[in-house]
Amino acid sequence: MKSIYSKMLLLLFISSSVYSFAWGLTGHRIIAEIAENHLSGKAKREIKKMMGQERLAYWANWPDFVKSDTTGVWKETSTWHYVNIDPQTDFTAFERNLKAQSGASLYSQIKTLSAQIKDEKTSEKDRKIALIFLIHMMGDLSQPMHTGRSEDLGGNKINVTYFGDKTNLHSVWDGKLVDSQKYSYTEYAKLLDIKSQDEVKQIQSGTLENWLYDSHQIANKIYAQTPDGSKLGYDYQYKFNDTMERQLLYGGLRLAKVLNDLF
Template identity: 45%
Template sequence: MKKHFFSLVLAALMLAGSLRTSAWGPTGHRVTAEIASFYLTAKAKLAISRIIGNESLAMIANWPDFIKSDTTDKYKHTSSWHYLDFPGHISRQEFDRLLGEAKGENLYSQTLAMIKELKTASTTPERKRFALAFLVHMIGDMHQPLHVGRDEDMGGNKIQLSWFDRPTNLHKVWDEYLIDFQQYSYTEYSNILNRVVTASAAKSMQSGSIPDWMWQSHVLSDKVYAGSPEGAKLSYSYNYVFVEDLNAQLLKGGLRLARILNDTFK
């Protein structure tokens, strides 16, 4: 089973260039996963190694996107796990109400479900690998602001604009183009972000709850929408405006993933 799980990962890696990914895209998800690995407790590291062996969190971080290429529809039910949309410019009270009333399987409900599966002793090894990969991925997803964006434009997918004269959409810019513009490998990027954060700042970023983190991302989405109108021509100035937000979200995602994993495997 373990061999089959990671054979899917390796096969998908070869196809990744032709796949439409979601959330941070391959590099962003690996950055958050790699940052998380710097902050794991000894217990968490041991528990994770029992689930994925010598594989790293960064190696499994994109599997939930890669399986979208599966033609058997075995994983079709997981497509709604990557996001949860809200109206723009709502209050925290309204956000919490909508979060509590959200129906079906979504980013919030399935994050909690994967944590529960990992904590349950009777969960099978195969299912634990599945749950760990999705948990790593979904914590990354919730820090991409357009994954808690607006339903009417499918999290920015319907907002057409250009990136350095290349026709694209807003979601794609935040998934990949803005990250790729920094021109770092995921290991370089994660190390750079980790070096600039102090211990006290890291602890502060790890505080709060999953709803708190999703709310913060949603508030950022309002800023992103305001700065990225339909038909906009995005280039150097866009990076200047948003690179600090981008870096903060990647860093927070990694730090908070570590907290979740440490709490799960304590």
């Protein structure tokens, strides 16, 4: 987060097609678009001061794009995108083990970035960078395999085929399930964002720890139903499409909650 703002626009346009990213381009943009539709008036004004005219979806994938950087400036951010944790018996055990972890992770950095954005001593440039990472990482939070297990790197070591193509479980959830629906991110956001105000409030309730546990429980179900060597196709889409769409919607609504609270 040091004097690096000048690299941002260049890196934003680096091609990311050869990488496996959380939710992929479409998923992160869906989440950001849903969040934008639920921002308070004050949050919209404050974010516009920081970000300019671009919508949140414009920046939603930038923290993945910078993985292409070869200077090492962003190397420390690689662990910010996930929190690996073994299956826990209940929320109390999960929260205890989550808080006992050391080092930078999705859990620790969401809190750190939020604090940086609220801190008046944070420079304008670094606040913007922190906000961009926060937008992205709240999306990562809702991708179940980003709360997966360290032994298989969140499903990266679980080999599967998807409609005959060799891939891994993490990649299936990163983008293949989303992209197979063939919607643009604006179309998908509009289709998913149909909950009532009361339903939205319910989804946005709880803590960061509750939300991570929510994703963790879904990850456990995915692991149970997708062993190494699985051959995935239409039946897998049918089984998990509702779950995938739920997570996209919840990611967007919960991102909106975090941003509204910050501003």
